[in-house]
Amino acid sequence: MLRSKAFSLLKPIPLMSGQSNLAYKFIHPAIASHRHCCHRRSVDYRQRNKTHPGSAGGRTISALQTKVMAEEELPGVLILDIGGTHGVLENLAALMKKHFRLITMKEFLENKKEMSKKIQSIFVFECRPTIDRELLESLPNLKVIGNSGVGVDHLDLKMISSFGVKVTNTPHAVADPTADIGMALMLASARRLVEGCQIAVSPDTKYFAVDWLGVEVTRATLGIIGMGSIGYRVARRARAFDMRILYHNRNRRKEEEEAVGARYCEKMEDLLQQSDFVMLVVNLTPETHKLIGKKELGLMKPTATLINISRGAVIDQDALVEALQNKVIRAAALDVTYPEPLPRDHPLLKLNNIIITPHIGTATVQAIRMMAEEAITNMLAVLNGQPIPSEVFPK
């Protein structure tokens, strides 16, 4: 009955003030036909309606389906853990419990025979649990792996696909906070903010030196490598600083170009030579692995800053160490490295012209929640045979 209606899972919803972040609200197909006004916790509200047969929201769900949901078990989702050092945050687990039966790795391993059949989905949070062949072979009813975050370089997409399992990510929830971190790193590096904070509190500081200077961001040239969803948001922000924006991308994006006044550089070399700030906003693939190496660093201006908010392996880290030591470029600012964290004796940690943040591109209260919501929506879409908002395919 529900399938006969044409649902669009992704609908642009006019935002009310105090609205949460998604430009497009993920509406569960069961209620997409009703034009709900969006409220900050609207996904919860709607999903709650779906699973409580007696609630007023039950009007959106057929009586039959309501009855069926109440009697059936919720689909099982495998997670590493709840809480602890690497587990799913408690409030996110609570969110998931409304739609899934949560099964931790511990519970699964202790009772494989019974649990394995129940697990239809895996929620991968901060790259855990690790998805290997052994795990996939032990989960006969697994249909989807829902990743929290947009990068899926930690997942072997081909192998997972060979099991008939779909993979989804969360491109919408990550875009704004990651663009914000890119801007934060660029500003902090240019203005020597971290160093400045150290001076401000140091017991040795007697006065503020007058010849202590950073470099301008306003009206400087920013070269964005990777003009996808996140790169475009970086460009929008940089425009407000009157920055001159160049970009390099697999494909030219004329509409976005015009919207932010960016100039397309077909050759990455041109972008590298002209930019005061180079920001990496690509995803990690075999093509972008070590995209920035000795040659590329050598093409950059000696006054330029390299910012990486993509994945550590996009940069040849050894080449970066050398470039920073020899002042081939002015400075670097990395939210991502390979591995994370770096070994404590890594040369990058000893340089004074680099700032490194611990992969906090989406580390906000709001973003973490939105990523879980987006993952939940994607996983439920797969399990319910609905159009999937953000499926990722192997190359």
Next chain:
Amino acid sequence: MAEEELPGVLILDIGGTHGVLENLAALMKKHFRLITMKEFLENKKEMSKKIQSIFVFECRPTIDRELLESLPNLKVIGNSGVGVDHLDLKMISSFGVKVTNTPHAVADPTADIGMALMLASARRLVEGCQIAVSPDTKYFAVDWLGVEVTRATLGIIGMGSIGYRVARRARAFDMRILYHNRNRRKEEEEAVGARYCEKMEDLLQQSDFVMLVVNLTPETHKLIGKKELGLMKPTATLINISRGAVIDQDALVEALQNKVIRAAALDVTYPEPLPRDHPLLKLNNIIITPHIGTATVQAIRMMAEEAITNMLAVLNGQPIPSEVFPK
């Protein structure tokens, strides 16, 4: 000009801990005869008559009555920077001396620092950097979170030249912008989609980020005190890029200690630097930068150029771009 002497400009020093930067001095030498305080004090009789202008750089040299009385031909004090709260404008005016500042050169870099501080504080950037390099770090904790800037509410107190530039930048982060100002600025409001708060209290209650962008005057002294901090959201961040004395620092210490507000980010304090045992330096929900709002290679040069232009305008009897008048 080749035959005449260039007009004399008094500066504290060239180079050294507080002196004018060498490249700026070189810039000035094209238009002025530079006279350092040392040269002046060693030969007051001759030098005093030559000095027609003083270039005040990083608040030095200090302008007091004694100095003004000893400079009979002084016409203008050209300040590097826009804030003139360190100058006694009334007293200087009583000597018939004009004061100029550099509002154009400071506006963009100061707005940039405001944005840098807001982003750094919200995303816990400084703390994050410490974690990334700490010898004790074994893994990155998953429950370590900051707060969003995009689509949050920014309340700008002081919508002048700098405040407006902050608003422009914040708009690109889809921030909801409120502002409080002595006067309403309708054109700027519309340009950045800002909402005017006639009462500062309304702004304080609604903002996730409060940024101070006023100049320091008797009216704005301790503008933000215990009451104002209490009106702010407990999740809010206070950012100061104006002058330290706009905030009641003792009240701020208390508010941060008791988590009345989430955090603060200050480019300015009173005094600068703070005493090394000051409680503000011990808090973990504050970041302080050493007054670097205009500390860029380009800005420092532009401020000197703007000051030179202003001083020459006074000496040549031409319209003065940025004269500052006592209230």
